[in-house]
Amino acid sequence: MSITREKAAERYPRLGQLIAGEMKYDGGWSTIDVIDPTTGSVLGAVSMATEADVDEALAAASKGFDIWRNTSAFERSKLMRKVAERMRESAEALAELLVLELGKPWNEALGEVEVAAGMWEWAAEEGKRAYGRVIPSRESNARQMVLVEPVGPVAAFVTWNGPLVTPSRKMSGALGAGCSIVLRASEEVPACAFALGQIVYECGLPAGALSVLTGDPVMMSRNLLESPITRAVTFTGSTNVGKQLSQLAVSHMKRPIMELGGHAPVLVFDGINIQDFAKRAVAAKFANCGQVCFAPTRFYVQRSIYPDIVDAMTEEAKRIVVGCGFDPKTQMGPLKSERRLQAIERLVDDARQRGLRVTTGGRSLDRPGFFFEPTVVADVTTEPKLSNEEPFGPIAALTPFDTYEEAIALANRLPYGLSAFVHARDFETLHRATNDVEAGNVICNGWRVTYPETPFGGHKESGMLSEGGIEGLRAFQNVKYAVLS
Structure with a gap:
């Protein structure tokens, strides 16, 4: 180019x-x-x-x-x-x-x-x-x-x-x-x-x-x-x-x-390939600088693999090259506007004030334009703004869970129901989650939400x-x- x-x-x-x-x-x-x-x-x-x-x-x-x-x-x-x-x-x-x-x-x-x-x-x-x-x-x-x-x-x-x-x-x-x-x-x-x-x-x-x-x-x-x-x-x-x-x-x-709008949950169960998941999850999360209505945003991870997932996604996010879209090395561009940049800064500031772990990123870049670092926030509870407001930006929120029922409750707790993702090795878990998750698009062991030949629409609000x-x-x-x- x-x-x-x-x-x-x-x-x-x-x-x-x-x-x-x-x-x-x-x-x-x-x-x-x-x-x-x-x-x-x-x-x-x-x-x-x-x-x-x-x-x-x-x-x-x-x-x-x-x-x-x-x-x-x-x-x-x-x-x-x-x-x-x-x-x-x-x-x-x-x-x-x-x-x-x-x-x-x-x-x-x-x-x-x-x-x-x-x-x-x-x-x-x-x-x-x-x-x-x-x-x-x-x-x-x-x-x-x-x-x-x-x-x-x-x-x-x-x-x-x-x-x-x-x-x-x-x-x-x-x-x-x-x-x-x-x-x-x-x-x-x-x-x-x-x-x-x-x-x-x-x-x-x-x-x-x-x-x-x-x-x-x-x-x-x-x-x-x-x-x-x-x-x-x-x-x-x-x-x-x-x-x-x-x-x-x-x-x-x-x-x-x-x-x-959406605020897509990702349910991650044990038994998956952690490095492969992290690589693909980060690519999906930070595509278009996270400014996608069906972007994965709330990552709910089974506790047995939670520390490894946090580390792997953090390391993958650190590797993302941020810059001008015309530069062939660039993997993530800027946010669209000053308004979006300020909205992301408010979400991260709120997370920090609540004592959540920002494992990478969390700051705007000191350069012209509206650039923000790829950001991973760990140990997110249900109270922070990040858990309840669609971020529409480069932030991934990670939370551990213990049981299948807890994961489904977390996924369905918001009024949004556009997209959801489920990653598991066990077919029974995938089958149950497809039925139990309240969303118009439920993607199992993948990240592509919509094709021209598939319906795209949301449930609830x-x-x-x-x-x-x-x-x-x-x-x-x-x-x-x-x-x-």
Whole structure:
């Protein structure tokens, strides 16, 4: 890789609003600076859409839906496969934006491009399999059918920690089902979403089937969800905001599809390979600087192997190279913002004040940008903030347990239920835990939570419905019962 941060920053694009297929730059909008987390410097400016812009996008979505829903599933699939191909062809350009806006290491950024492209590929194929069914009739001259139809124009809201994956999941799911979509991109990582939207239109999407805007979230959520045009809302972000959007959506009878916060437990039972576990656990924990909703955060370890796990994870965390994502040696980049850096500092300060052991890390780095050391905290009880608030950063909290029942109680004690991990050699333990852990995704002896073909969604306060897989397609569909006689 020969790309430098300085050269990449010079190529950072001019940003506007993508409305009905046209990238608009001169709307007289107010703007917000986009900050490079690696240096703390300004990359560019992102505009804030007006109510008129939102209304224009909604009107376009209504017209675009009429065209797109009547486009055959096979033609829709062909276009969406082109999107996946174009993303792979543009992988380095897209990865460059990811590193600039989020600070991801280069290889992680390329990996996100591939995952996002795979989502388009999967939705392209699954959209051709939106099957209904025929129900045997009680009357000889009647045919009873169940038909599957797109729900209608979709309002989408995405957060900043998956600049390509999250918009791709929502765009591909909605478009694959035959819906149009208006997506509010995060003003913290806007260039990725706009680049994706432009690729989709370059592949031939009808005007209006997609708009990408940035703007005030309160104004946009109100206008999008109060409009009679919108029929569903999909949101990825915090539980508190998700609750507010869900209430607004339900009050206007819009379908809420919510992927919300998590605080993923990891149950570690004796008999495992400790060094192998520690190596893979640390890689999973500190990917994207820990800024992943399904990242492992609360490690509950059987007491017989607890000291060895603490030592092994501590040593692995110490080896992580922290730096600029364009440096090929870098394994972990910065936190996204000063706000995130301060939040992590507060969690570690609270842990120290309570006398917990910080076995490695625990401090911000004395350099420009928002860097924090990979951190392991041991002997964590249920009282510290770290045990109860989603850290969304590079902190692993370790706690010993004695019995299976104690481990399950610890895993289930919080209102979150997005992801959980179980590591054990004994199949009976894995089988029991799969049933007993309260989460939408339970991963045994592994770390990969989601693929394009698998459903992704949370239980309890971590969400409603799923995105991805056949379940994700169904979230954007209506079921109609019809009789012909």
